[in-house]
Amino acid sequence: MNAFLSLIAAAMTIAAALLLREGWRARRAGHMKRRLTLMLSAWSLLLLSFIPWTFASGADRGIAFGITVFMLAGFVLVLMAARESNGSRKRAEREPRTNGNGNGASELSGTRLLLRRIYVFLLAGPISAVIALLVTANAFAWWNVETGSAANRLAAALLIMPIAWALLAIWTTYDVSLRRRSLVAFGLAAMSVAGIALEMM
Amino acid sequence: MWSKLPPRFVARMLSGHTVVGLAASALLYVLCLSGTAMVFHEEFARWEQPGVPEFSEVAPESVSVLATNALARVEQPHHFDIALPIESMPRMSVTADEASWYANADGELLAQVSHPWTEFLTKLHYYLTLPSFFGLTLVGILGMLMTALVISGVLAHPKLFRDAFKLRRKGTERLRETDTHNRLGVWAAPFHLIVAFTGAALGLASLVAVVLSPAYLDGNIETFYAPIFGEETEGDKTAAPLADIDTALHNFDAEYPGLVPWYVSFHDPATAGQSAHILAQHPRRLIFGDYYPFNAEGELTGNTGLSDGPVGQQIAGALYPLHFGSFGGLWVKFAYGVLGILACVMVVSGVNIWLLKRRQRGRAVPALERAWAATAWGTPAAMVLVLLIAVAGVAQIGWLVGIFWAALLLGIAVAIILPRLPAAFAFRTASGVLLLAALIVHAVQNATVFHSPAAWGVSISLLLVAAWLLRGSFRRRQREEESLVASRA
DSSP states (O other): OHHHHHHHHHHHHHHHHHHHHHHHHHHHTTOHHHHHHHHHHHHHHHHHHHHHHHHHHOHHHHHHHHHHHHHHHHHHHHHHHHHHOOSOSOOOOOOOOOOOSSSSOTTOOHHHHHHHHHHHHHIIIIIHHHHHHHHHHHHHHHOOHHHHOHHHHHHHHHHHHHHHHHHHHHHHHSSSOHHHHHHHHHHHHHHHHHHHHHHHO | OGGGSOHHHHHHHHHHHHHHHHHHHHHHHHHHHHHHHHTTHHHHHHHHSTTSOOOSOOOHHHHHHHHHHHHHHSSOOSEEEEEOOOSSOOOEEEEETTEEEEEOTTSOEEEEOOOHHHHHHHHHHHHTTSOHHHHHHHHHHHHHHHHHHHHHHHHTOTTTTTTTTOOOOSSOHHHHHHHHHHHHHHHTHHHHHHHHHHHHHHHHHHHHHHHHHHHHSTTOGGGTTHHHHOOOOOOOOSBOOOOOHHHHHHHHHHHOTTSEEEEEEEESTTBTTOEEEEEEEOTTSSSSOEEEEEOTTOOBOOOOSTTTSOHHHHHHHHHHHHHHTOSSOHHHHHHHHHHHHHHHHHHHHHHHHHHHHHHHTTOOOHHHHHHHHHHHHHHHHHHHHHHHHHHHTOSOHHHHHHHHHHHHHHHHHHHHHOTTSOHHHHHHHHHHHHHHHHHHHHHHHTGGGOOOHHHHHHHHHHHHHHHHHHHHHHHHHHHHHHHHHHHHO
16 A cells, blocks of 8 residues: 555656646747646645655655655756757857955955955854854743753754854855945844843843 | 846855855765765675675564673673664674674674774764764764755756756856756755755754853753753662563564664663663654663663654654665665765866856866866775775774875875876776775675675675776767867867
8 A cells, every 4th residue: 555655656746847847848938828837737746746655654754755756856857858958059158257246356366365265264164153053042042941842942953053054154155245244144143142141131 | 936036146146155165065075975875884884794694583582692692792881782683784783882793683693793884984974084073063064064055056046947957968068067067956956955954963963062051051961962862871880680671672562563673772781770772763754763761670661752752852853864865765775875976966066167167267277177176086086995995804994094085185186286187087997996896805705605685786786886987987088089189180
């Protein structure tokens, strides 16, 4: 029964990927109405496929199976697209994009450029790490273990730290002025410190 | 919606994506490659000792016999674990602190557990071969950077859906690399995000513990993880009979018929203050398992709650299987293997795009291009060299670590110093040749004891990889020579 359900689920997931590709083809051919129908069918089928996946393999595990099969199906379809592409419609290559005023820092040179890079490294690395830890400590400190459980508090802390650091790394390397990046980062740090201090009072 | 992202936002995000990608590239590549191999760590362990008896079930009485036999061999251990046969590792083994042995189905001790290659892989992927806390934290940081790369990569990609099925293998080199990077990036994004984020959470957990426990748990790091994984208590060390494994396993089978006992573990075994538990797999769940403590008489006293506790506890229990693809048998491992290779391709193509853009702008860095080619193909070559040495049994783990880094750095240095050396060809060929050599040495050494089905599977798979490496290498060489002849003509 489980194997049969798994097969049905896999077939639905693969069919969803195929429908997505047909929708993509319809868009390229200019059939926008057909594209919409196909896209909606594809996403609906993908969502529906989680039902047999769940029955066949359990809720969390079944969804993980479904997503894995969907990725593999998409990958195979992309490989097939590579075989089909004959390169006859070679697109003129765009000139590489030049950056604005930030990470490219094309207007800087020598020591100033080096210092700037060191600062960006410090901001995205150790400084962001400290800020992410402060944010995590805040969540940990304010978490009510009576109503929210100690296990949930610990799990939240373990998950908040990497996601906060990753988002900070994105922001601190986002190509806007360094002053703006620093302001937001240090502002968040100040708010976190204030939050911890408040909780301790 | 995606296609309406403002071009300025996309350009800025792309700039950040490039900075983070370049900063993480080399070590991230080593992690992705070693992680792809690590998915098959159980199969590699079985391959390294193919003669160890394999069986799917064991009688609880035999587990008791094994415990008695093992405890007779060692001085009072602090930690004592018996690994029971499961589907992915159908062998029984026992570990008393640092010493480990395999056992047969009757509980008799056999050969010592010895899989230096798997041990090296673990050390490389978990710690980048650094001391444990620093290594784990560095790996966590790389996981965090990969998380940032996946998010910024998706945000920097306004044609996410428009180009979802477009992969051009002809055209300019940059176009090909960009298509490869973007298309694989989109389709494998959920995998990359999950693997990166779970890796970051696992790797940075120690750092979180070190920082938070002094502030909120009176500095007691030991109890930091207790709300999720339970607590080890230090008890009375006076000698006492070992807790009754036999009864505990019988009770477990009766009470939880759908679960699969995986480990029987003791803290201070055979003492008055011993604590013991059964770690059991839940076949329909993502979690790695749940702990079921039992007392000296073998009576079960509940479970830790990884399977049915608060949602955070269950999520924490799923991090490891999600990271290593150990939640669905061999087909999920193969899927993770394929997706892991895609992650490696993503890292390599990302740096290639940057190098090609520089070249187009007239700011080429040939030395860096050669160094990167040497990193991309030198890493597998260095890993396979370690495999050969490990299989030949001529070096211990410490040496293997030294050999890996020395070979990789030497390869990069040679590629930088010798501009005429076709680094990709040389290292790819070396990988293929060394892999073949490792397989031959392994086959010769284990010719009479090649019993494990996994050993056959690994050998055949590695043979196919060697053939692919050599074939691709020579085809590429052939193409390069043909284009050279054409350009001269």
